[in-house]
Amino acid sequence: MLAILNMILMGDGSSNILNKDSLKEFEGYYGFGKTDKKFPANAFILNPPYSAPGNGMIFVEKALSMMKSGYAAIIIQNSAGSGKAIEYNKKILEHNTLLASIKMPIDLFIGKASVQTNIYVFRIGEPHEKDEIVKFIDFSNDGYTRTNRKKSSNNLKDTGNARGRYKEVIDLVRFGRKKLNLLTPEEYYEGTIDPKNGADWNQSAPVDTKPGLNDFKKTVADYLAWEVSNLLKQEKKEDEKVGK
Structure with missing residues (x-):
């Protein structure tokens, strides 16, 4: 706050804080003292x-x-x-x-x-x-x-x-x-990024999607469980038909 007040009220001091539009009015030079030199x-x-x-x-x-x-x-x-x-x-x-x-x-x-x-x-x-x-x-x-x-x-x-x-x-x-x-x-x-791209600055660690042995075992186990479930359902239906 003191630096800003010094800039506005006192014309700065040695901090070279400028009260200007940085896009339109600033060209890189010192604001006070050595105004002919680049900061x-x-x-x-x-x-x-x-x-x-x-x-x-x-x-x-x-x-x-x-x-x-x-x-x-x-x-x-x-x-x-x-x-x-x-x-x-x-x-x-x-x-x-x-x-x-x-x-x-x-x-x-x-x-x-x-x-x-x-x-x-x-x-x-x-x-x-x-x-x-x-x-x-x-x-x-x-x-x-x-x-x-x-x-x-x-x-x-x-x-x-x-x-x-x-x-x-x-x-x-x-x-x-x-x-x-x-x-x-x-x-x-x-x-790496492509310097001619401009839209690849946000990246994350690649995820390994290649299935491993454990993935294979789980898939087989899930399939077998599904098969057994279907067989039991079929047997139940047949038993109910026989009972009638």
């Missing part, structure tokens, strides 16, 4: 408005286009990665690499919104290659229990080693599968 941003974090074009990816594409290096992390409605922001996503991947796609809990914004969100992590300044490994993490169970009780003093409770799970997600993004511990193999998947 050398190397980190970008955003939760954009989902009502904006591309579910908000218009802000991400604009910002990353001004960065030369570093990393970016955004939390956004996951439909942005599965078809609602195709053109923005393809432009982003022309100059940046998608490192991870993290599916967050559905009740993350309980009380404010009920929407499925994902966190997308990028490395800036390197075009995404089709063979680049992307870490897909299902973090639906983040270890927290959330409530929306207006009179509650604590609507967020760590009921499943939440701190440990968040630390593990960070390690998985940085170092990969070898850091898998609290999360299950079904919640972590390493795969």
Whole structure:
């Protein structure tokens, strides 16, 4: 609040927070002091408005286009990665690499919104290659229990080693599968995306649908049980006919 008041009333100070339309009025320069020089941003974090074009990816594409290096992390409605922001996503991947796609809990914004969100992590300044490994993490169970009780003093409770799970997600993004511990193999998947697609950013571990020996045994057992049941019914009908 103090930073915003300083920005509006005092013309900022050293924080360079700008009171402008970031899509139309900002071209990447310092807002105060060194106004003829580009602001050398190397980190970008955003939760954009989902009502904006591309579910908000218009802000991400604009910002990353001004960065030369570093990393970016955004939390956004996951439909942005599965078809609602195709053109923005393809432009982003022309100059940046998608490192991870993290599916967050559905009740993350309980009380404010009920929407499925994902966190997308990028490395800036390197075009995404089709063979680049992307870490897909299902973090639906983040270890927290959330409530929306207006009179509650604590609507967020760590009921499943939440701190440990968040630390593990960070390690998985940085170092990969070898850091898998609290999360299950079904919640972590390493795969690739097509940088020319723009709608394949949300993936999950493939399910093995090939039947095994136990599946075969169960099928045979179910069939035999069905056959026996039919035989017993038939015998009962024949007995009833004889009785008449």
